[in-house]
């Protein structure tokens with residue numbers, strides 16, 4: 001399996017290259033050169049099998065010959081051994097036609113663990129083979145940082161530096177980053193806001209000498225391997241509900257479009273998905289696109305679901321590439337138009353194609369809170385605000401009665417206790433494996449919003465080049 005860039009200028013790359021590079025050198029995102037497709041009888045053969053086995057079967061075609069089946073099965077087992085539920089991503093029935101796919105049983109209680117736990121294993125495996133090290137550098141407003149830290153902690157070949165805005169994350173989010181005792185983990189509070197943190201990371205990647213010396217790597221959601229790992233739970237859920245003999249729809253709370261794009265990939269491989277319902281909060285650029293065929297940027301407003309407070313969804317570029325007939329220069333032209341004018345549209349025929357699979361709906365804060373309250377009253381399930389967007393989007397869907405609708409629960413309610421307590425009257429408790437989070441000792445490192453100081457800190461603490469290993 002080889003990969004090409006959505007901008008068409010990066011040639012063909014192997015899985016290993018794509019894993020380590022993240023972004024393509026032409027500024028595009030990597031996608032498979034050809035979509036693999038399920039052989040006849042493949043979905044039937046997955047019925048009743050454990051998540052880890054389904055994961056190996058679904059992802060194997062994407063790896064090419066870089067990892068053997070046995071090695072990969074070991075990495076997958078390790079990745080999901082830290083999940084608190086045996087089913088890894090269990091399905092819970094909410095009513096006659098609606099299910100909840102719980103993706104929050106990983107170490108940091110958000111769905112990003114599903115992909116990042118595997119990414120950590122893949123990094124270590126490939127770097128060990130190459131005798132190389134990398135230095136992961138990232139910025140976080142909360143969730144991604146802790147998931148990346150848990151994925152990279154204690155890995156021989158990886159050091160990780162995560163910048164977060166001092167005093168601007170929730171207590172749970174900060175403690176998930178600062179209480180990890182591993183020597184290769186560096187959570188750094190920056191005296192600034194999230195944009196400052198992001199600007200520092202961008203500047204470090206932009207410094208060619210620094211980037212090469214430290215072998216900087218990114219773990220943000222544009223990494224193909226994260227998409228690949230997310231395809232698995234769509235397949236597992238659909239098979240559990242009777243695919244290929246039963247139609248299924250997914251309602252996905254969406255920010256950067258990574259999660260719902262993985263569902264599209266599953267559909268391209270042959271999963272019988274009838275509809276993808278894109279749920280947004282008041283930052284509704286995607287809901288407006290699926291209603292009007294025009295992508296038009298507005299300013300970001302804060303909501304109860306901060307991981308979806310996004311206007312420009314970077315992974316949408318991958319869908320656009322398919323919609324424009326895999327024409328990299330057409331993608332580039334659309335994105336240049338978006339950059340210059342804040343908007344772009346698609347033709348009626350492209351819109352008809354996209355509308356045959358996708359719909360979008362925006363769920364504001366009032367509807368989010370009401371959904372948390374109603375779901376608790378009706379079923380006893382306590383939703384986090386992101387999951388509530390999905391459940392509300394599922395409730396608004398107009399699918400036929402024999403279609404099962406699966407709403408994706410992307411975070412544990414205990415990560416967002418304020419709004420959940422307001423809506424239900426119940427304070428959501430942290431699950432057992434995290435119950436002592438507030439007693440764990442923190443290591444707080446605070447640095448000024450100054451590039452030279454931060455670079456110096458990273459250079460001093462990264463292991464690369466210091467132990468005879470490159």
Ligand SMILES: *Cc1c(COP(=O)(O)O)cnc(C)c1O
Pocket residue numbers: 110111112143221253254255256257258259260307308386410411
């Ligand atoms: C990251 C995140 C999202 C958005 O997912 P995308 O792949 O960016 O669309 C939704 N909910 C939660 C809880 C998240 O952490």
